[in-house]
Amino acid sequence: MTLKKKVRTKFVKNFSKRFRDDKTTLMMYARDMSDLPTPVKLLFKTIPNGVILPQSTEEIQKIFKLAKENNVSIIPRGNGTAGFGGAVVYNKGVVVDCKGIESEIFLDPFEQSVIVPPSILFNDLQKKLKLDGFSLCVHPSSIYSATVGGWISHGGYGVGSVKYGGATDQILELEVVQPNGEIKTTNSKEDISLFVGSNGTLGIITKVKLRIKFDIPLYHRGCTYDNPEQLLNGLNELTKTDAVSIWFFNLQHVKEINETFGFSLPERYVVIISKEISYEEERDEFNKKFIDVIRTSGGQILDKRYIQNIWDIRFKTFALLKKYQDYIISEAILPTKQSSKFLRKLIAKFKNRVQFEGEMISPDKCSIIITIPFEENISPIQKTMINLRLFKQVLKSIKIGGSPYSTGLWFAGYYPSIFGKEQYSKYREMKQKIDSKNISNPGKVLSPRVKLFPILTLKYLIKLVSSVL
């Protein structure tokens, strides 16, 4: 499990107590938010050979130098809060826990930007910005646990994306230590977009300049729809109101929310829309527009007394899982105009057990978190099979112009579906140039070979198995 003695000595010499390879620590770093079913674990060697907690850009350079010289894989890790396996070891290697990389936070009120280390948690950053009257334009729904660096590497969208865009649009400048040891500082959108969603395969982010905005209070309204068609149509229309967040969930999810939080929301598709409002006239104008949209899209206005209650649980809906013995989660990006059949099939496939909540991430796309909860314990084999069936459903979104949310390990090989073929060829070109030995997070983005059947890539193995189910 450990590194070769000579190699280990080099890491210990350079990082002293900030290099660990005791069994317990290694096991703690063998997972992210999704724990793998046992049969799947057989395909990988998820327990790392070591963990390093570097503190500076120079130390990251040193790590890559040592890794390259000794042919050791490096697996960068933010806070491990995504569920796509992006921070999980594929086949041995040393995990680099980026939470140790700290630097001063520099806020520029004139440029409306903030320079932060990758380790900062979104909630901590948001609190700091609010003290000066500013706010992040976009943050993930996992605001309490996601780090800025992890979110970028995962290919983040979030609350605010419908108005302000995804992670690429938020980054004004990025400092990355590339696997060849070079420090790259870039403000080119083209370059930045390659680092977003690349799961650290192009290096480790060490500094980020993010776009910020004035902290304007949010005003919330809500509405309901009867079926997926109406919902998707409504979502499209609602984007015309210049909202900062359009958050929605299906009726199974509404039932759970009512039960868990003691609400009495109507059991329909519910949408909560949030708009930045600075003055009364703006609010009146928004209300007028909102009512018009609801009228034309066949929705019903949700009583205002529900709204604040729901917003209070905005980032706590995973609480719904507490009464279940097990659950399976996945995430996809869908085009709102073509997805009604997809949603209907998804619900039918899992016999109305599917709960989903989503967020509009652009005027015509939304991201949805799909959850299948289980009241009873399920065996690892059952879990694997249901996982694969859900995996297959998520892949079906590609046919209608959607995609998995991120590549990570599970969707490695689907980068072109998520970011487009043109960007994929640029990514490959850059990867080849700076990391020809593939030491930076192997197994992610580009589909790896399967340990037990090396003629197959993971992408095709999973596709093959899931197509049989």
Add this chain to the structure above:
Amino acid sequence: MSSSPSWQVDVLEYAQKCIYCGYCSVCPTYKELKWENNHPRGIIEQIKLYYFEGTKEELKIEVSKQLFNSVFSCTMCHACEDICIVDIPLLKIWEQVRQEAFKKGRWSPALLSLYNKVKDTHNIFGLPPEERTSWAPMNNLNMSKRTLRKAPVAYFLGCQASYSGKMFDIPVSVVKILRKARVDFTILGEDEWCCGSPIFLAGGYSIGKSFAVHNLEMLKKLGVKKLVTACSGCYRTFKIVYPRILGEKWDIEVFHISEFVEELFKNGKLKVKNKIKEKITFKDPCELVRHCGLMEAPRNVINQIPDVRYEELPSNRKEALCCGGGGLLKINNDELVKKVNEHLIDEIEYSETDIVVNGCPTCLDTIRTGTKKRGLNVEVIDLSELVKRMVEDKK
């Protein structure tokens, strides 16, 4: 050290409920230590390994090293439990793991020494009971008539206010306030035993229970109906732990000094006589705000000051930062306490306040050390001291 079944929770069952969302990244000591092993969700992962019957003994021993170290690196600030979206009683679990560490002989010598001191002398300093009342004559107060007399109200000083010279302002102020409001009150004097908080935090049950039983017996003997304390650790113990341990037998109404004084102001028994011109802020002690949900009473008391210049710290109420001094961390890892405390001192510096008011001797001590080290020109006082200044007659 043994424990009753009702005191225990099914550690493994709760651990299985963790969904690994990572919201417990709010943990102040994890933010300093940064290793996944110190993350509350990481501790849960270690618990799954340690308590699972199928885990090999060799691995259990290996895991226990990190696990015991991690649970003793916790300040018990309750931030993780507050934010946990699947409601895992994390602190109860930590207490149980601490107890397991005791059984395995893995407590640090300093903790063991504290435990023995409390067990043998009934106070955290290991000092003789006769010295429990020495704060009074040292401050020209005669408490002999108030000690162990029948009264509806008892003032429970706690070990720090009784023995620590740095904290004598607290009992002196409380006594002056109670006298001023003509409250018929008593103190237990030499018969006051530690509330048991450090014992319970260390995971002790049976010894802690004997302390609870003794204190209850003494209070009952004196006909006490209401118990007032200015120590948030004692308050939490009386409010949460004693009912858990003593059940219905514990029928005494418990007040933090802020709640009691709030009532005295409401009933007109106390009146503000002096303005406080300095800018004031209040640092919510974790044991008051997150453990017991007490947050408005101290603010209501401070707001009695006419034209008060009051400003909240950036992190306040349920989001208040931990001072770092709780959960026995001071005796386990003082360096870590200082690191955690730095963030609170940053906020105090940012607030540009003149007086930091607090309601917990442990916080008070930690904040005083931190502000002194930073060289801040700020006064750190207990709420009782502020109230004393508000109500005392002008000289």
